Amino acid sequence: MDLVSRIHALPDLLERAILEAGPDRYKVQDRLRREHEEAGLPFFWSMPYRSPAQPCSRGAHQVPVTLHEIGVPGRGLVKLWEAELHEIESHGAGVPADLKRLLDDLPAPPPDETGPGKRPVREGA
Numbered sequence: 001m002d003l004v005s006r007i008h009a010l011p012d013l014l015e016r017a018i019l020e021a022g023p024d025r026y027k028v029q030d031r032l033r034r035e036h037e038e039a040g041l042p043f044f045w046s047m048p049y050r051s052p053a054q055p056c057s058r059g060a061h062q063v064p065v066t067l068h069e070i071g072v073p074g075r076g077l078v079k080l081w082e083a084e085l086h087e088i089e090s091h092g093a094g095v096p097a098d099l100k101r102l103l104d105d106l107p108a109p110p111p112d113e114t115g116p117g118k119r120p121v122r123e124g125a
């Protein structure tokens, strides 16, 4: 599995929190994060900022100002802006070395991790 697929396979905690909680999504997301950390499960945590979306390096897309934290309990945590993820996913930028180390050899998610709340695969445009 390539690294972008591994990122997409991580449980998307904000997506799950929105499904579960609506307006309390950030509180719920933080609870889900604690649960994942305690269970030793990897996660993809997101915090959107109230700033206007910014153009990407090609000027072709507007990218939301969102900070992601990708955590693998026992292995570490990598912070990544949506803009950096966009460059990797849509414009072929390299995966940062710390993220590559974090995701290398990450076991495939169990079958029950493939339902709602999984980070959706977006079409590169």
Ligand SMILES: [Zn+2]
Pocket: 056, 057, 058, 059, 060, 061, 086, 090, 091
């Ligand atoms: Zn772009």
